Amino acid sequence: MTTVLVVEDDRAVLRGITESLELEHFEVAQAEDGITALEMAQETRYDIIILDLLLPGKTGEDVCRELRGSGNDTPILILSNKQEEFDKVLGLELGADDYMTKPFGTRELLARIRAILRRGGALTPDLVEYSFGEVWINFKKQEVTRSGEPLKLTAKEFEVMRYFIEHEGEVVSRKQLLDEVWGYETFPTTRTVDNFILSLRKKIEGDPSNPRHITTAHSVGYKFIK
Amino acid sequence: MTTVLVVEDDRAVLRGITESLELEHFEVAQAEDGITALEMAQETRYDIIILDLLLPGKTGEDVCRELRGSGNDTPILILSNKQEEFDKVLGLELGADDYMTKPFGTRELLARIRAILRRGGALTPDLVEYSFGEVWINFKKQEVTRSGEPLKLTAKEFEVMRYFIEHEGEVVSRKQLLDEVWGYETFPTTRTVDNFILSLRKKIEGDPSNPRHITTAHSVGYKFIK
DNA sequence: ACTCTTTTGACATGGTCATGACAATCGCGG
DNA sequence: CCGCGATTGTCATGACCATGTCAAAAGAGT
Numbered sequence: 001m002t003t004v005l006v007v008e009d010d011r012a013v014l015r016g017i018t019e020s021l022e023l024e025h026f027e028v029a030q031a032e033d034g035i036t037a038l039e040m041a042q043e044t045r046y047d048i049i050i051l052d053l054l055l056p057g058k059t060g061e062d063v064c065r066e067l068r069g070s071g072n073d074t075p076i077l078i079l080s081n082k083q084e085e086f087d088k089v090l091g092l093e094l095g096a097d098d099y100m101t102k103p104f105g106t107r108e109l110l111a112r113i114r115a116i117l118r119r120g121g122a123l124t125p126d127l128v129e130y131s132f133g134e135v136w137i138n139f140k141k142q143e144v145t146r147s148g149e150p151l152k153l154t155a156k157e158f159e160v161m162r163y164f165i166e167h168e169g170e171v172v173s174r175k176q177l178l179d180e181v182w183g184y185e186t187f188p189t190t191r192t193v194d195n196f197i198l199s200l201r202k203k204i205e206g207d208p209s210n211p212r213h214i215t216t217a218h219s220v221g222y223k224f225i226k
Numbered sequence: 227m228t229t230v231l232v233v234e235d236d237r238a239v240l241r242g243i244t245e246s247l248e249l250e251h252f253e254v255a256q257a258e259d260g261i262t263a264l265e266m267a268q269e270t271r272y273d274i275i276i277l278d279l280l281l282p283g284k285t286g287e288d289v290c291r292e293l294r295g296s297g298n299d300t301p302i303l304i305l306s307n308k309q310e311e312f313d314k315v316l317g318l319e320l321g322a323d324d325y326m327t328k329p330f331g332t333r334e335l336l337a338r339i340r341a342i343l344r345r346g347g348a349l350t351p352d353l354v355e356y357s358f359g360e361v362w363i364n365f366k367k368q369e370v371t372r373s374g375e376p377l378k379l380t381a382k383e384f385e386v387m388r389y390f391i392e393h394e395g396e397v398v399s400r401k402q403l404l405d406e407v408w409g410y411e412t413f414p415t416t417r418t419v420d421n422f423i424l425s426l427r428k429k430i431e432g433d434p435s436n437p438r439h440i441t442t443a444h445s446v447g448y449k450f451i452k
Numbered sequence: 453a454c455t456c457t458t459t460t461g462a463c464a465t466g467g468t469c470a471t472g473a474c475a476a477t478c479g480c481g482g
Numbered sequence: 483c484c485g486c487g488a489t490t491g492t493c494a495t496g497a498c499c500a501t502g503t504c505a506a507a508a509g510a511g512t
Contacts (some may be wrong), residue, residue: 044270068237073258097241142397154468155445190489192470198492210489218478219489380457418459420501427502435502444467445500 003027005046007037007063008079009055013102016184017050020106021113036060041067046074048113053080075116079104102183107163130165132226133213135204137161144204150192151203156181159195161204164214164224173221197222228343229270233263233286234305236276243276243335246406250336250386254283260284267293272300274342276335277322290322303340323422349439356391358452361430363387370430377429382407386422387430390440390450399447423448 004026006072008014010109011032018028031037034057041049041063049067053060062068064076078099097116100109111126128140134147142158153161159181164172174190182188215223229306230252234240237258244254253313255272257263267275267289275293279286288431290302304325319388323342326335368384370377385407389398400416408414426433441449 097237140397141395142446142449147462155443188470190474191472194490195470195492197490201491216478216490257484382458414459415461417461421459421503423501424503442501 001024001027002047003029003044005029005031005037005040005044005049007031007034007060009033009049010052013052013184016179017106017109020180024110026113027195032056034060034063037063038066039076041072042070048075048077048079048116050079050109050113053078077109077112077116081173103183105159105182105183106180107159118177127162127165132165133204134206135213137165146204146206153200153203157196157200157203160200164222167222168226171217171221171223176221228273229255230274230276230339231255231257231263231266231270231272232276233260233289234276235259235281236278239278241406246336247339258282260286260289263289264292267298267300268296274301274303274339276303276305276339277344279304300398303338303342306375306408318446353388353391358391360432361439363391372430372432379426379429383422383429384428390448394450394452397443397446397449402447 002025004021006014006017006021006028008017008030009032014030014032018030021028029040029044031040034055036057037049037051037055038058042203051060051063055063058066060078064078067074067076075097077097079102080099081102098112100112114126126139129136131137136145137158139158139162142153142155144153156223160177163177163181174193177193178186178188178190197214200207201211201214205211205213213225215225217223228251230247232240232243232247232254232318234243234256235258240258241257244256247254255266255270258264258281260281262283263275263277263281264284276288277286281289284292286304286306290304293300293302303321304322306325324338326338355362355364357363362371363369363384368379368381370379386403389403389407400419403419404414404416422431423440424434427437427440431437431439439451441451443449
């Protein structure tokens with residue numbers, strides 16, 4: 001079981017991240033301030049630490065530096081609100097392994113976590129190619145064909161598609177999609193999701209009005225079937 | 227699969243190098259101090275070792291000398307912060323195969339790694355000549371022609387082109403280009419990339435406003451197609 | 453100092469996405 | 483089996499954001 005320490009003072013974000021990680025079967029520990037985080041990290045060995053920069057008590061910067069100073073080399077993924085913040089920190093040779101600027105979708109967060117963990121050891125590689133029915137998708141090349149015919153997806157459509165594929169056979173709610181693909185701090189209406197479904201169906205389904213792959217789970221969400 | 231051992235105590239640099247190498251499909255092992263590095267090198271046979279001179283525990287100099295002393299002839303590429311440092315070391319007949327002074331771009335690092343490996347025998351030769359559509363490029367001679375007509379690319383344009391060619395068919399993000407071609411310690415705005423795309427298109431595309439080879443992947447990056 | 457290259461900034465343009473209206477469909481209870 | 487409310491399908495619209503493009507500033511090399 002992979003253990004993750006999430007350090008984040010914004011409860012909403014903390015909860016969101018935790019839920020997403022638990023959904024992916026990570027074991028999650030939480031800290032809401034720098035001092036607690038340090039204590040926890042020194043006591044327990046986590047596989048990775050997700051660390052917000054802006055924290056009460058001690059900043060994430062402090063936490064990071066003190067951990068490294070005490071010889072702790074747990075991989076750290078920094079969350080910051082602005083690009084510039086991290087640039088500054090990077091200049092200070094903080095010793096973090098990666099960083100993300102808010103807002104971010106959970107998909108990206110998970111991808112980065114997996115990338116970091118993969119560096120340290122063994123973990124499954126990223127999804128590059130996938131096919132179902134008459135459709136072929138190559139995420140690396142951002143190319144899609146249906147029955148051999150190339151078709152165009154937008155960046156976000158690729159992301160939604162990827163999410164569906166990674167959760168093949170599961171019912172995913174609109175909220176889940178919004179959180180995971182769009183990110184916590186953006187609040188489009190659920191109508192937006194429907195529209196992406198619509199446009200995806202038009203593109204990948206043979207008969208868009210009788211979808212076979214992206215099916216509706218009424219009053220719950222959608223389900224992708226290979 | 228080519229294996230590389232990177233020995234570097236600055237995490238940011240270590241991470242940068244690791245990512246670049248992994249992006250180029252090398253298998254990367256990491257060490258952050260001289261002692262660990264020695265152990266790893268004696269236990270496993272790597273195709274090449276990237277070795278920072280300034281290390282905690284044992285200096286890169288020590289590591290290099292001890293390896294050679296014990297009969298290990300794995301190619302070594304030295305990284306040093308200053309020209310003088312290496313000059314000193316070179317006088318000591320250290321037995322390294324090449325060296326670079328920081329800061330350096332990833333392109334240069336990769337070029338040197340490939341050069342060293344090629345000497346040893348195993349690795350595809352460098353990209354010397356390449357053609358697509360009406361365009362011929364000779365990287366060694368730094369010459370380009372389109373429909374037989376010679377045209378001039380700047381040094382950086384050559385590098386961007388080379389990166390595109392080496393990643394033909396893949397979508398590459400602006401960030402990726404900045405990291406890989408410009409090097410991880412420079413932070414030009416992303417506008418810079420666009421302008422290089424613009425100027426490359428003007429030069430190599432028959433109809434620059436309808437690019438066939440350097441295509442746009444909206445909100446993601448660009449893609450080179452042969 | 454001059455020239456060529458690279459970077460930056462400004463503006464125009466086009467694509468993408470979010471929203472709301474309305475129609476169609478579903479599920480549930482009668 | 484029918485009807486009603488709730489949910490989803492569908493489309494048109496406008497705002498916004500990413501990119502195309504150019505010009506000028508900054509930097510590098512000679």
